[in-house]
Each structure stands twice: as C-alpha cells, then as structure tokens.
Amino acid sequence: MLTLPLLTGLSGCFPKLDDTEEVITWNHFATGFIEKPTFTVAQDYQTDLLWIQSTRMVPGPKESAFKDCVTIFDESQRPSVAKYAETFGDKVDKPFTYKGLVRNGGAPVPIHFYYATPVSSIVITSDIDWSNELKAGSNLASEFAYFTGCSDLFAKEHKKYAPKETPTELPIQNRAYGEILRNNFANQSSTTEILYGKLSELDLTGKDYVGISTVFMILGTDNAEYRKPQTLIVKMTFRDGQTATSKVRLNQHSQGPWM
DSSP states (O other): OBOSSOBOTTOOBOOOOOSOOOEEEESSSOOEEEOSSOOEEEEOTTTOOEEEESOOEEOOSSSOEETTEEETTSGGGHHHHHHHHHHTTOOOSSOEEEESTTTTSSSOOBOOEEESSOEEEEEEEESSOSSSSSOTTOOOGGGEEEEEEEOHHHHHHOOOOOOOOOOSSOSSOOHHHHHHHHHHHHTOOTTOEEEEEEGGGOOOTTOOSBSBTTEEEEEEEOOGGGGSSEEEEEEEEETTSOEEEEEEEETOTTTOOBO
C-alpha cells in the first residue's frame, strides 16, 4: 500500500470509485503502462525526501483516471496493456484473478505501473551552487541516494525474489531515507526487488519493470545545501532517446509542488 512518508509492501491500491463488482482474469503482472515520457517530482515536507511520480490521478467527466496511462481498469485499454506486457516478456504461467475489485467491490487491486519505454538515466541540477565544485547547473547525482524496486524476475521468469537482510550500511545518513529503506526491507515483497544506492551509481541497463505502484523513485540527500530555497530540475532520459524534465521549488511552501 502506498503511504506517506513510507512505502509498505511494495504495492499500491486503486482508489474507491463505486460499489460495482467485476471479475478480471489477467495473464500479466503489469496492470498499467505509462505511454508518454512524463513524470512529476515533489518534495515531501514531512520527510524532505523527493518523490518522482511516474503518473497521478486526474479528474475526468465521469471518473478519475491515471494520467497518460493505459490500465486494466478500463476494459477497452486491456489489449494495449497486454501488448506492452508481452513486449517485455511478461506473461505469467498462472493467471491472476481479481474478484470484484476493479470498482472496489472488495480488497484493493495491486497497481503495477511501468513506463512503456523504460528510463535509462536521471540527472538532477539546481539553480544555486552546492559547493565550489558543484556550481549551479552541475549534475548533483553524487549527492543523492535513491530507493525504488524492480519486478523483472517475477514478471518475466515467474520466480520470486528471495528476502534480503536489512543493510547495516546505507549510502547516506539521512534519517527519513534510512527509515523508508528499513521499513521496506522489513516488509519485503517476493514480487519486487528493493533497489537502492547512490544516484551517481544507478544502472538501469536491462531493467524494465522499475518503480513501485505509481512512484518511480524516492531520493534523499545529506547535503545541507538541499535545505536552502532553490529550484531543482530533474531530467529523465528514456531508452528511445526521449527526455522529460520536471521542476520543484524546494523549501518554498507557497510555491510547490509538495506532498
């Protein structure tokens, strides 16, 4: 379930819409794909962590929907979801059955959303100097640590991830970052591997199903310059060469975006 400021259980829940029951038998792990190279970044003022959201809910004329996504929640979109999934080699040997869950007839439907074109790299810059070496506009990847998940093994090979011990050494000392890591190691999912480390060492080569629910990645830092008012620009490059950027005004509560 997706919660703030922690992610627990490495899955998400589709929000309540109505009481209509429906049954879906689904032959793939992924339940949705983000079709456009887009994302938003926000500062969580409770923890100061940066959240990169791959998609979000937007209101529609009749009901809310996930922005720039095809999902199994819309019956007309299921063939597109299946096509993307099979492109990645995602086809489970035993179908998932969601009974009465799509319009909230029961327990939540897992949200496993991924980019139709996976991300290859991330660059973060600021409009202020962070040090004599890290002038405004410099890549700040060395100053951030990331946390996310990858579900390739389960989705493609039908193999569960073995649980791992909670690490004793973390890439940064940030308290909120350490808490979110420890919480998720304590509540590991067999379908998702926890990925973490310095952003400058991030290697997404061969990793297709990256992200947790609608969150692509969470970032933290120990650098004191992060606490100053400034504008960060996050740039993501996708495997097809397309790029997307998102700006966030840090420590400026009236400016947003924030969480």
